[in-house]
Amino acid sequence: MSNSRSYGRIQSAPENFISDELIAEINADGLNDTRRNFLRRSFAAAAGVVAASGLATGNANAAADHPGLDGDPAILKLPKHSTSLGNPVAHTPYGMPSRHEANLQRRESPGLTKKRESGVAFTPLQGLFGIITPSGLHFERHHAGWHDIDPASHRLMINGLVANAKVYTVGDLMRLPSVSRMHFIECGANTAMDWGGPAVPSVQYTHGMLSCSEFTGVPLSLLLEDCGIDKSKAKFVLAEGADGASLTRTIPIERALDDVLVAWGMNGEMLRPENGYPIRLVVPGAQGVSWVKWLRRIEVGDAPYATREESTQYIDLMPDGSVRQYTLIQECKSVITTPSGGQILMDKGFYNITGLAWSGRGKITRVDVSVDGGRNWKTARLESPVLSKCLTRFNIDWQWDGKPAILQSRAIDETGYVQPRMQELRAVRGTRSVYHNNAIQSWRVESSGEVFNVQIS
Amino acid sequence: MSNSRSYGRIQSAPENFISDELIAEINADGLNDTRRNFLRRSFAAAAGVVAASGLATGNANAAADHPGLDGDPAILKLPKHSTSLGNPVAHTPYGMPSRHEANLQRRESPGLTKKRESGVAFTPLQGLFGIITPSGLHFERHHAGWHDIDPASHRLMINGLVANAKVYTVGDLMRLPSVSRMHFIECGANTAMDWGGPAVPSVQYTHGMLSCSEFTGVPLSLLLEDCGIDKSKAKFVLAEGADGASLTRTIPIERALDDVLVAWGMNGEMLRPENGYPIRLVVPGAQGVSWVKWLRRIEVGDAPYATREESTQYIDLMPDGSVRQYTLIQECKSVITTPSGGQILMDKGFYNITGLAWSGRGKITRVDVSVDGGRNWKTARLESPVLSKCLTRFNIDWQWDGKPAILQSRAIDETGYVQPRMQELRAVRGTRSVYHNNAIQSWRVESSGEVFNVQIS
Numbered sequence: 001m002s003n004s005r006s007y008g009r010i011q012s013a014p015e016n017f018i019s020d021e022l023i024a025e026i027n028a029d030g031l032n033d034t035r036r037n038f039l040r041r042s043f044a045a046a047a048g049v050v051a052a053s054g055l056a057t058g059n060a061n062a063a064a065d066h067p068g069l070d071g072d073p074a075i076l077k078l079p080k081h082s083t084s085l086g087n088p089v090a091h092t093p094y095g096m097p098s099r100h101e102a103n104l105q106r107r108e109s110p111g112l113t114k115k116r117e118s119g120v121a122f123t124p125l126q127g128l129f130g131i132i133t134p135s136g137l138h139f140e141r142h143h144a145g146w147h148d149i150d151p152a153s154h155r156l157m158i159n160g161l162v163a164n165a166k167v168y169t170v171g172d173l174m175r176l177p178s179v180s181r182m183h184f185i186e187c188g189a190n191t192a193m194d195w196g197g198p199a200v201p202s203v204q205y206t207h208g209m210l211s212c213s214e215f216t217g218v219p220l221s222l223l224l225e226d227c228g229i230d231k232s233k234a235k236f237v238l239a240e241g242a243d244g245a246s247l248t249r250t251i252p253i254e255r256a257l258d259d260v261l262v263a264w265g266m267n268g269e270m271l272r273p274e275n276g277y278p279i280r281l282v283v284p285g286a287q288g289v290s291w292v293k294w295l296r297r298i299e300v301g302d303a304p305y306a307t308r309e310e311s312t313q314y315i316d317l318m319p320d321g322s323v324r325q326y327t328l329i330q331e332c333k334s335v336i337t338t339p340s341g342g343q344i345l346m347d348k349g350f351y352n353i354t355g356l357a358w359s360g361r362g363k364i365t366r367v368d369v370s371v372d373g374g375r376n377w378k379t380a381r382l383e384s385p386v387l388s389k390c391l392t393r394f395n396i397d398w399q400w401d402g403k404p405a406i407l408q409s410r411a412i413d414e415t416g417y418v419q420p421r422m423q424e425l426r427a428v429r430g431t432r433s434v435y436h437n438n439a440i441q442s443w444r445v446e447s448s449g450e451v452f453n454v455q456i457s
Numbered sequence: 458m459s460n461s462r463s464y465g466r467i468q469s470a471p472e473n474f475i476s477d478e479l480i481a482e483i484n485a486d487g488l489n490d491t492r493r494n495f496l497r498r499s500f501a502a503a504a505g506v507v508a509a510s511g512l513a514t515g516n517a518n519a520a521a522d523h524p525g526l527d528g529d530p531a532i533l534k535l536p537k538h539s540t541s542l543g544n545p546v547a548h549t550p551y552g553m554p555s556r557h558e559a560n561l562q563r564r565e566s567p568g569l570t571k572k573r574e575s576g577v578a579f580t581p582l583q584g585l586f587g588i589i590t591p592s593g594l595h596f597e598r599h600h601a602g603w604h605d606i607d608p609a610s611h612r613l614m615i616n617g618l619v620a621n622a623k624v625y626t627v628g629d630l631m632r633l634p635s636v637s638r639m640h641f642i643e644c645g646a647n648t649a650m651d652w653g654g655p656a657v658p659s660v661q662y663t664h665g666m667l668s669c670s671e672f673t674g675v676p677l678s679l680l681l682e683d684c685g686i687d688k689s690k691a692k693f694v695l696a697e698g699a700d701g702a703s704l705t706r707t708i709p710i711e712r713a714l715d716d717v718l719v720a721w722g723m724n725g726e727m728l729r730p731e732n733g734y735p736i737r738l739v740v741p742g743a744q745g746v747s748w749v750k751w752l753r754r755i756e757v758g759d760a761p762y763a764t765r766e767e768s769t770q771y772i773d774l775m776p777d778g779s780v781r782q783y784t785l786i787q788e789c790k791s792v793i794t795t796p797s798g799g800q801i802l803m804d805k806g807f808y809n810i811t812g813l814a815w816s817g818r819g820k821i822t823r824v825d826v827s828v829d830g831g832r833n834w835k836t837a838r839l840e841s842p843v844l845s846k847c848l849t850r851f852n853i854d855w856q857w858d859g860k861p862a863i864l865q866s867r868a869i870d871e872t873g874y875v876q877p878r879m880q881e882l883r884a885v886r887g888t889r890s891v892y893h894n895n896a897i898q899s900w901r902v903e904s905s906g907e908v909f910n911v912q913i914s
Contacts, residue, residue: 079606079610079699080604081604081606081699081700081701081751082699082700082701082703082753083701084601084701085572085574085601085602085701086574086599086601086602086603086604086700086701087574087602087603087604087731088572088573088574088576088599088602089563089565089573089574089576089577089578089597089598089599089731090562090563090564090565090573090576090578090597091603091731093562093563093564094553094554094562094563094593094594095563095592095593095594095595095729095731096551096593096729097551097726097727097729098605098727098729098730098734098735099605100605100607100608100609100734100735101726101727104726104727105547105550105551106546106547106550106551106552107547107550108546108547115542115545116545116546116547117542117543117544117545117546119545119546119547120546121546121547127726128725128726129635129637129671129673129721129722129725129726130637130671130672130673130722130724130725131637131671131725132589132671132724132725133725134592134724134725134726135552135591136551136552136553137551137552137725137726138552140546140547141546142543142545142546144542144543145542145543145544145545146543146544146548147537147538147543147544148555148556148557149536149538150557151557152557153536175807175808175809176807176809177809177852177854178586178809178811178852179840180586180587180588180840180850181840181841182842214586214587214588214589215587216586216587242536242538242539243538243539243543244538244539244540244541244542244543246539264586265586265587267587267589267591267724268585268586268587268588268589268590268591268594269554269558269561269584269585269586269591269594270554270555270558270561272552272553272554272555273555274544274546274548274552277555277557278555278557294538296539350632350633351632352632352633352634352635354635383636383637383638384638384844385639385842385844387841387842393637395634395635397634
């Protein structure tokens with residue numbers, strides 16, 4: 001199968017439209033090379049017509065390419081799937097994507113970490129639609145690998161500045177009043193590789209530590225109240241995971257009592273093992289490391305805990321040599337997912353530019369798109385629903401004239417914050433940061449149709 | 458693993474909380490049968506305490522059941538997943554649910570159809586959260602089985618009362634401006650088995666021909682305009698599938714030009730093969746059979762087509778012997794998914810009653826819940842987002858006193874339509890219908906905690 005189709009709306013070459021299977025079928029029916037080459041040539045010619053007409057609807061190539069349309073008996077034959085019984089229901093008790101989509105995978109960036117157990121697998125944003133991330137393609141970032149923990153033996157302890165420390169079974173938690181909300185989760189290190197310039201080729205690697213799901217769980221505030229939290233002293237909570245890393249993060253109490261969930265559900269079903277099954281913390285708007293997976297303990301305290309993952313890691317080195325610590329919020333950000341790096345526009349004419357916008361501080365109110373590297377901007381359409389601390393899908397129409405172009409998107413959230421250009425971000429943050437790069441992304445479209453990751457001054 | 462845990466918030470017996478793995482581990486560490494039986498007994502005792510205290514938080518059984526809490530060195534040992542490296546990232550390129558959730562499956566109702574290729578696989582609503590249905594558990598209903606069609610050779614033809622009949626490749630369609638929207642899909646025959654009385658035990662079989670996803674596609678109106686639809690003559694369209702059934706359905710033109718999509722995306726990725734890959738029709742609010750899968754043709758006409766699936770099937774036999782034909786809309790309906798038939802409440806006390814409501818005519822505005830068979834009603838909380846022609850999750854708190862109870866939900870949509878009681882529906886529709894049963898569902902909770910599907914007069 002072709003790489004390009006599974007990656008969405010942009011094809012790398014017109015020949016891809018004629019499948020190897022169709023060619024084989026035509027050959028098997030006795031059509032010779034001349035006929036096959038005619039098919040290829042007429043398709044290429046049709047693609048040229050389409051390119052000139054702007055909006056490509058494919059009708060020009062229909063007669064040449066659609067079985068049965070040209071009256072040739074050899075290709076009037078209906079495909080097998082139209083003339084036979086297919087697979088029964090419940091063929092697999094849990095369904096999987098088409099074999100033709102096998103190329104759409106979460107992928108590692110080799111060498112990014114020393115061990116794959118502390119690595120990253122990126123979500124293929126270039127091939128996704130809407131705002132929901134399929135759970136099978138949710139990005140992964142672990143510190144000591146993932147386990148498939150038996151929920152029957154898993155417990156959540158709440159201790160510290162509470163009247164009654166308690167231990168909850170997963171069944172206890174699931175019996176409490178729950179809420180379901182759609183939220184994005186983004187690793188604080190998303191787009192980290194591009195601080196010093198364009199380092200990776202595609203949106204899967206520039207922005208793929210980003211996913212969005214409907215999460216279901218019990219508000220942490222309810223559990224803290226159930227344990228009798230000492231509100232006069234409590235200032236922070238520590239969240240601790242049950243993995244080998246015992247990953248721990250400090251969360252300010254006002255946030256812990258706000259919209260944080262102890263979640264078991266993701267996109268309608270139980271969390272996947274690699275995403276924290278059976279329970280994880282959901283900290284809407286906060287960087288992913290705070291959404292502690294395989295959650296086993298919440299401790300209520302009166303000071304931040306300065307754990308490993310918030311003192312030597314996940315800190316921002318500033319130009320004056322100081323470090324920002326406890327940076328929690330993922331600021332307003334956006335990225336065009338189509339067309340994006342590594343894709344190829346097959347011809348001039350109409351394209352629907354589309355991408356994602358999000359803010360850790362609330363709702364997206366506007367996304368502007370530029371096709372000339374930021375000199376001119378047009379406001380894109382926002383698809384509904386537009387939800388707080390959730391991905392928002394935007395799109396805008398574009399007629400590509402075949403000349404080089406630089407595509408950018410710029411998001412604005414309900415606080416009025418405007419996503420910065422790279423040089424604006426560097427002016428404040430310098431160039432030695434790893435985390436929290438929310439700069440405007442630039443994709444350069446060459447006249448060949450190839451799209452590259454670039455940074456412009 | 459236990460059946461009950463994978464089915465959500467209600468456990469069938471307290472022993473289920475102690476996993477076989479934990480028992481095995483304790484045994485391996487030299488604990489004898491007496492100790493094991495003590496564990497079991499103390500858990501059962503703790504469950505009794507929990508039952509008496511109302512809100513079950515599990516702290517009572519913590520000391521007996523949580524490894525390390527009682528100071529016994531034999532069980533102070535940390536679990537293996539807290540002391541070892543786990544699996545690496547991208548362990549599987551496309552992730553799957555936990556092995557502990559293997560019991561949560563779409564399931565057939567044996568004997569419902571003569572062949573499994575024309576059968577039904579029901580969605581396990583009792584084990585799901587929120588509104589999104591995981592694509593792997595989306596219900597299935599086929600007429601001639603499903604195929605995994607190669608999108609490179611698939612085409613959509615639009616013909617009939619149009620100026621220019623056209624054939625679109627999947628690539629052509631995906632290049633056009635698309636929209637993403639969350640909608641429910643319900644088979645017209647959902648809850649069909651219960652017209653004559655309670656026939657099946659659980660919500661998976663009473664209401665499981667229901668799913669909800671984020672769908673992405675191009676508006677059909679855009680394609681019809683691209684082909685130059687003759688608006689003075691066009692009154693209906695025919696949608697035709699590429700499966701062996703050549704399934705065909707008539708759709709009124711005003712609906713075809715409204716919110717109908719030619720969709721390729723479902724929950725962020727390409728449609729699953731059993732749900733119409735690579736393209737299907739999305740007809741928001743309409744019964745599932747109209748959402749033609751493996752869509753290959755749209756014909757524009759001036760009269761309904763009276764195809765097999767709308768003349769001998771999918772018609773409603775009325776009390777006077779006439780039949781309703783072309784019943785398209787799924788009227789306002791709701792069902793409690795927890796507690797529901799086949800589940801067992803393990804003790805008295807607090808429960809969060811939760812379920813789903815939907816309407817083919819727009820948004821849900823209110824859901825009322827009764828625990829006494831419809832004598833008294835309380836208004837439930839609606840979870841956000843509340844979207845048009847989409848599932849809406851509701852929930853309400855309940856203190857069960859241990860006496861028999863009959864749980865019901867009643868939904869109201871934005872047109873003011875109130876979901877009918879069964880006898881109200883029968884007064885209009887008689888008892889010989891198959892399709893479009895949207896009556897209020899009753900679940901009887903016995904004093905034993907067992908829950909049964911019942912109908913009350």
